Amino acid sequence: MTHHQSFTDRAHAAARMYAEEHKAGKLSRREFLTRATALGVAAPAAYGLIGLTAPTPALAQDKPMGGTLRMQMETLALKDPRLFDWSEMGNFARGWLEYLVEYEPDGSLRGMLLESWEANEDASQFTLHVRPGATWNNGDAFTADDVIFNLERWCDGTVEGNSMATRMAQLMDPETSMVREGAIEKVDDQTVVLNLSAPDISIIVNMADYPASIVHPSYDGGDPSDNPIGTGPYLPEENQVGVRQVLVKNTDHSWWGTEVYGGPYLDRIEYIDYGTDPSAIVSAVESEEIDATYQSQGDFIEIFDSLGWEKSEAITASTLVMRFNQDSEPYGVKEVRNAILMAVDNAVVLELGYNDLGTVAENHHVCPIHPEYAELPPMTVDPEAAMALLEEAGHADTEFDLISIDDDWQAASCDAVAAQMRDAGMNVKRTVLPGSTFWNDWLKYPFSATEWNMRPLGVQILNLAYRTGASWNETAFSNEEFDALLDEANGIADAEARSEVMAKLETIMQEQGVTIQPYWRSLYRHFRPGVLGAEMHPTFEHHHYKWAVES
Incomplete structure (x- = not known):
């Protein structure tokens, strides 16, 4: 039995145990899916363990190509992604800066720049498999070296405000507040092994959080929109803090994810800032200035309902x-x-x-x-x-x-x-x-x-x-x-x-x-009829490649 097979078998054994807990009523479906997929069990297999079929994502031919989606959102200044402290920062940058893993609305985790991963029996060692064919928009291949570069950045506790250091504590040396020697091991160009100082069930889940954007090794620590090298399908066209932020489809570079997950469908995404007064957002809806709210709140939920927009709840x-x-x-x-x-x-x-x-x-x-x-x-x-x-x-x-x-x-x-x-x-x-x-x-x-x-x-x-x-x-x-x-x-x-x-x-x-x-x-979001794939996410994430609009 190979090292890879051993890890996979252990992950599935643990997932089967979790499935029994779910069937006994001790775990909700969301809890089961998060735990099983965090250990490396793919979502379809996890669903199968509890007798269900995983939801099938819409294929490219099921959604129209082209168009613009305009969403109300507060537009905040960007900084080093590991210092992001508001979801809105991550959502704009998500157009070109992607993540190793993605948290799905059903509670499961699926690979993005990682194709898969496995944990050992006590979650003290994780093997990460880099997505074959993933590329940066400057033409560079995405490899294990890029994963290690970002892990080492996350593990730098000497950087004030770096919340990723808290998430990566089991990879760090408490004496130096930097990555611990031997914690990160490159096996080959597609494989990285994490050797934790103590078991940590949350380490993969933490890689989906919004400060975990993956940056290119050339990144210098400033506003990432200034030189937007990334692996995502969009590029920033406009970045007016407090006014508007705009993403446009990158037509000069093919996105690696199209063959894997479909999309991207939209040509353009506009985030428009109306401040924190919900009545201003209602006015924008009534005047057809936007197609979706970032979130709908309080008494205004019923108002948006009355305007005939669709409502999504998380x-x-x-x-x-x-x-x-x-x-x-x-x-x-x-x-x-x-x-x-x-x-x-x-x-x-x-x-x-x-x-x-x-x-x-x-x-x-x-x-x-x-x-x-x-x-x-x-x-x-x-x-x-x-x-x-x-x-x-x-x-x-x-x-x-x-x-x-x-x-x-x-x-x-x-x-x-x-x-x-x-x-x-x-x-x-x-x-x-x-x-x-x-x-x-x-x-x-x-x-x-x-x-x-x-x-x-x-x-x-x-x-x-x-x-x-x-x-x-x-x-x-x-x-x-x-x-x-x-x-x-x-x-x-x-x-x-x-x-x-x-x-x-x-x-x-x-x-x-x-x-x-x-x-x-x-949490609630409203959007006009014809907006597809932009339902409210339980952690506010915007998965732009899933979004589309009908004319």
Whole structure:
């Protein structure tokens, strides 16, 4: 038996075990597909293990060629992709910068610049197989050297804001904050082996996240649209921050993916920025300036419905987090954080802030749709006890300034939190900032709200947002017990066993009062009849090569 066959057999054995858990009702279909495909089982085979046939993607002849799709979206300045901190950045750059793997709406992972991959039995070693025939738009072949170049960039923890370093921790040397010697092994031009320092079930899933864009070895670290060498089918034609970003089909270079996945169909994609006021987007729809929304929110969902547009819904673990920066007083005091949490009923925040279009969350940022979610006892909401605790901490008269962006649903959610705090007797100020101001310092505010996208695994979120020193740790939360438990959870492939550790992690989050994390959002997108393939993705991804329009 070859090394490749051994890995494949182990992956399928693990997938068969997961399939039995799914049939027993312990795993949802989405959870099963994510876990099985992350280990290297192809989606059709994974579906077969649970007695289903994988959905068949539309072929080229099933979609019309040509045309323009205009989508409303905030257009943000680009930077080094590993520093991307908003999905909108990744979605524009996705026209020419692709990914090793792609997260599908059904929860499965499929190869893009990787054709396939396999994990060993304990997910401590992964073998990556480069896509044959993939090419850069300058004519260079895409090879294992390009994969290694990007992996080494991701593993550079000395670069401030590089969130990929958090995701690649098991490939890094903690002493140097760089890639560890022997962690990445080139077998040949089409094969790379990753030797992890500890098991990590999330490493392939992390390669699908939006900061994991694959750049050419000539990339110099600036705005990637300035010299758009990539492997994708489009090129940037216009990049006006706050106004418009435009992608056009690259007619000078054939896209490698056409023979594999079909497409691209559109000639042109325009992202148009109308700011954060949903009424401006409604006006754009009524005047036929756009063909699709980036996302539809709150009361405006019914308005778009009434205009005759089609609606796409995605059930996700996307959320809004009102977090305390523990490096800022008085939020370094645990009793202050606990008091504020005790004053807030999350169900009220969901109702008033997001029109009940989701499910109530539990202040620990792990969702019931995550495979390792652990159910905890109900939280206590007690405004009188909250104020008593605040008085005991010596902060009864302290003013709390809750900062949010001027986005409709985020501002409304923060208003609901502030109102409940005031009802408890707390002194609360609300500050609402335009996006251009808010985004400049989003990691630094003492008490503010941040939108968080879904990640397929609960451990991914905790690694990114709450591990000591993580580049996206906006709470400044640092807890040795939490970090150690998270290390343990990362190495447990079985979700049921991992949930036992997750229960401890969730409990620490609640007891330490790390965040108000009130609800899980359902996501919506509207588009005019005739728009094809642009349904809402659970992690906001735009797969441009799937999009088409009927005339």
